[in-house]
Amino acid sequence: MSAVYPTVRGDESTDSISFAEACKSLEAENDSVRRQSSRHGLWIAVAVYLSFALPDQWLIPDVAPVTIASRFVVAAIALLTFEALRLAKAKIVWLDITCAAALLAGYLGWLYPAIGTRDVAAMSYYMIFGAIFMMGANLFFSFSFRLSVITSSFVLCAFFVTIEAYFPSSQIYKLAFGMFYISCFVFTSSINWRLNVERRNVLLNAAEARYQHWEASERGRSLLELSNTDYLTGINNRRALDLRLDECWAAWKDEGRDFVVFLIDVDFFKRFNDRYGHQEGDRCLTVVANALKAVVESSGGMIGRYGGEEFIVVMPAETPSIAMSLAEKIRMEVEFLAIAHDERPDDSPIVTVSIGAAFTREDVGEKVERIVREADLALYNAKASGRNCIRRFDPSLPRPDDNAGKLVPLLTAAIDRKLVSLVYQPIFDLTNGRAKAVEALMRLRMPDGTAVSPRTFIPVAERTGAILELGKWAIETACRDILMTDRMATVSVNVSPIQLRSPGFAASVADILARCGVSGSRLALEVTEGLDMDMQSEVLKCIADLRALGVEIWLDDFGSGFAGLSWLRAIEFQTVKVDRTFLHDCSNPRGLTMLQDMVSLIRNRGNTILVEGVETAAQLSLLKDLRIDRVQGFHMGMPVSAERLNAA
Structure with a gap:
């Protein structure tokens, strides 16, 4: 359909x-x-x-x-x-x-x-x-x-x-x-x-x-336009909007010209993709983008694709009431498109959008990222309010995670202040018992030395976009620590779906490999099956570009979510990492059978099998009996710094 x-x-x-x-x-x-x-x-x-x-x-x-x-x-x-x-x-x-x-x-x-x-x-x-x-x-x-x-x-x-x-x-x-x-x-x-x-x-x-001069000028103009254009929808991309945001921020700081930021999210878009397919999903985003562009640009604003199914609008704001009227016009314009969406869990049968709005104000902070963050929090409140609505940022309202909110400035400065580091856990080949690879794990500490759990800071980094710089830093650091020194043949690094959706991510990886002088075949990037990546076209294209560099793509935490089989069908992974819960459930017959079935499925597809979470000798013996290719866990080796890692 x-x-x-x-x-x-x-x-x-x-x-x-x-x-x-x-x-x-x-x-x-x-x-x-x-x-x-x-x-x-x-x-x-x-x-x-x-x-x-x-x-x-x-x-x-x-x-x-x-x-x-x-x-x-x-x-x-x-x-x-x-x-x-x-x-x-x-x-x-x-x-x-x-x-x-x-x-x-x-x-x-x-x-x-x-x-x-x-x-x-x-x-x-x-x-x-x-x-x-x-x-x-x-x-x-x-x-x-x-x-x-x-x-x-x-x-x-x-x-x-x-x-x-x-x-x-x-x-x-x-x-x-x-x-x-x-x-x-x-x-x-x-x-x-x-x-x-x-x-x-x-x-x-x-x-x-x-x-030739015209041709060169035209090529330059086309390349500039291409670098500022979202390849799917044809509207501005995040890079172009960042430039516009900087201009508006400078004008507000220097001349007091107020502006507003809207973050617009297509409601239940993952369900739309699952119901109609990704080609229809791409077409839906394109139609919505062009409709929004017509409304926004006629009012003197600028719209761009922020990532995935999110759009961002930056425009001058004479008064908040005028801006909120435009936001309502945007919401109604999408409703007017009447794009069918019968997989929504609510009563609406069509595609709608939720909008978060944030305005310049006295205590907005010293960086433009703050107003985008506030628009994101307003969007969060719009979703929590039932979607297909508009919410303006209110500093007096409770935030989704006040403790996590304290991490935002910390994550922004983490690299410069050396608050973030990597440790490496070895991955062993069961055929010879030797460590042939390591997984890079990110660690964050507060200025007073207190460790922050990855389960806490990674989601915050993804919401604020800090994961983009942190992710590139992690890849380059891992290449320098492990590959340039030949401590191990391969290093794997976890990547966020935000990174895979980000324009130019594959190019940045290529640049890191070139600067470090290492082959792409020695780097593995792990994508988590449980993450909601929707298999969007830009994600699949990014993965294809990475594979063209020789980079291995591993599927992490297989079995932890609901999209594992879809991912296995869509992408040819070199290695599939079975989630640790399946190994830990082998103490009962049903759990053992489940693990055996999963191993058979992966082996029949020709993927290398890696089981993580090996914590006992009995678990290791069981995996040897199942002829597992590779294992990882505290029983085999704890995460350590690069200096303490022994060369294979």
């Missing part, structure tokens, strides 16, 4: 750029530069062209008035035409054609009046300057190769037509000056070709550089 969901539309717009678009962008930018270059070039060419009025007067004075007048007419028409086209924003090709036409008109407008001179000898030498028009077409202006060749070809043809018609008797002249013109044509056209190729290559290289 599948739950029914409303349609939720996500953002569909994306910004992208292709290499072709990068080329077009550069061509558009280059177009503006070429317009200015063509304009300046034409004005310079016109100035040079008109300056040749003086040689006209000296060399061919009899026709100079006509040639000079022609020069000014051609210059005026060329400039007026070009400026008109430029102001009309004509394409660059038309501006180039205008400049090319001006070159031809200038050459022909001077040449044909000039050949009417009586001083044939002077004119025959003066004609050599016609090559300047060819050079202008090929080298001075940035014409395309085709346009430059056409223009210079007209100049070349006009020259040969002129010397054939007006200088027919001088073959030496024709040969010498003809070779000169042809050489100019070939060489300048070749240079023009290379300049065009070079310009094209520069454009392509610039486009490639721009495209």
Whole structure:
């Protein structure tokens, strides 16, 4: 059976750029530069062209008035035409054609009046300057190769037509000056070709550089977005919310701008997963997340996934009443989705949420974690009040565990103050009686030296998130104490479901292994079967990532909860640790049969069997008879510090 969901539309717009678009962008930018270059070039060419009025007067004075007048007419028409086209924003090709036409008109407008001179000898030498028009077409202006060749070809043809018609008797002249013109044509056209190729290559290289720059920027933006986005729901992740929390905290401390934190929990979500399956569970979280996002962001807040089925909201709070109205709107929005949930133990048939709210106040403390903790306590009260409701943190109300609450600042500073340590209990191989591994066990003491039971401080560390830093510290310390010194071949460390749900946990383990220079196959992480991990997709993905590093995954306390068989089916554990209660119950036949059945089940699945809690010689003898692989317990070895641990 599948739950029914409303349609939720996500953002569909994306910004992208292709290499072709990068080329077009550069061509558009280059177009503006070429317009200015063509304009300046034409004005310079016109100035040079008109300056040749003086040689006209000296060399061919009899026709100079006509040639000079022609020069000014051609210059005026060329400039007026070009400026008109430029102001009309004509394409660059038309501006180039205008400049090319001006070159031809200038050459022909001077040449044909000039050949009417009586001083044939002077004119025959003066004609050599016609090559300047060819050079202008090929080298001075940035014409395309085709346009430059056409223009210079007209100049070349006009020259040969002129010397054939007006200088027919001088073959030496024709040969010498003809070779000169042809050489100019070939060489300048070749240079023009290379300049065009070079310009094209520069454009392509610039486009490639721009495209790569955009691509790198886009990758950076995508990676940043990915690092701040929850991969399942697509909303902000805990890292992004932590940054926002820090910003709001600083603004409140410096400027007195109040803000509120909501912790939102999907009610009875484990039962939803068990009833509909984890794919439907993931889909439910995604739909709820998008619905919450629409409500929160429209009110100027920021929402993210806090972990598992919990969400966190951070937003400015003008007044508590406005914020509580938004919280009620959030609660009703989830109700409005009407996602079926017929496995709830209460009377509600749909998915609902419980919300805890905490506001900035005078005695909230010096760290932002305090307000999150207060929102968590308010959420606890909401759940205790029947769920599908909102509770605001009230410092006068009793807390779930006042004694445990005193541990919060202690756990935060435990590593820096060296109040936390590890001891190691050996794990023996029954085939040869040798210790091949140790289990790292965390110990905490108060500043006065009083020991704190793990049963007391571990749940508090999980609720406050302190377990994340403590857990990484435990893994790195165990690697340094045991693996780097080769005291044992393998060390196992217990991990919390909070750690497995935390984004980047597998990456942090990989970083620790790399820094310590040890193989992942020497590290084992123990997950407790009795813990409510729901086999959520992020937990399974994290376990898969850890296995890819070579890290062994052990199932701890098998038989202590209700999800053991589901875990065995979903995950391939290298080792399964049987809970100590089954060994201790072997004093009666029924208990012995239960242990034998459990051992047969694990052995048939091919897992290594480890029984913990061995406290007597009789228990050890029984386990040898059952051909158990490994054992652990006070009878075999007490937990000791790394310095007191003997190498295997």
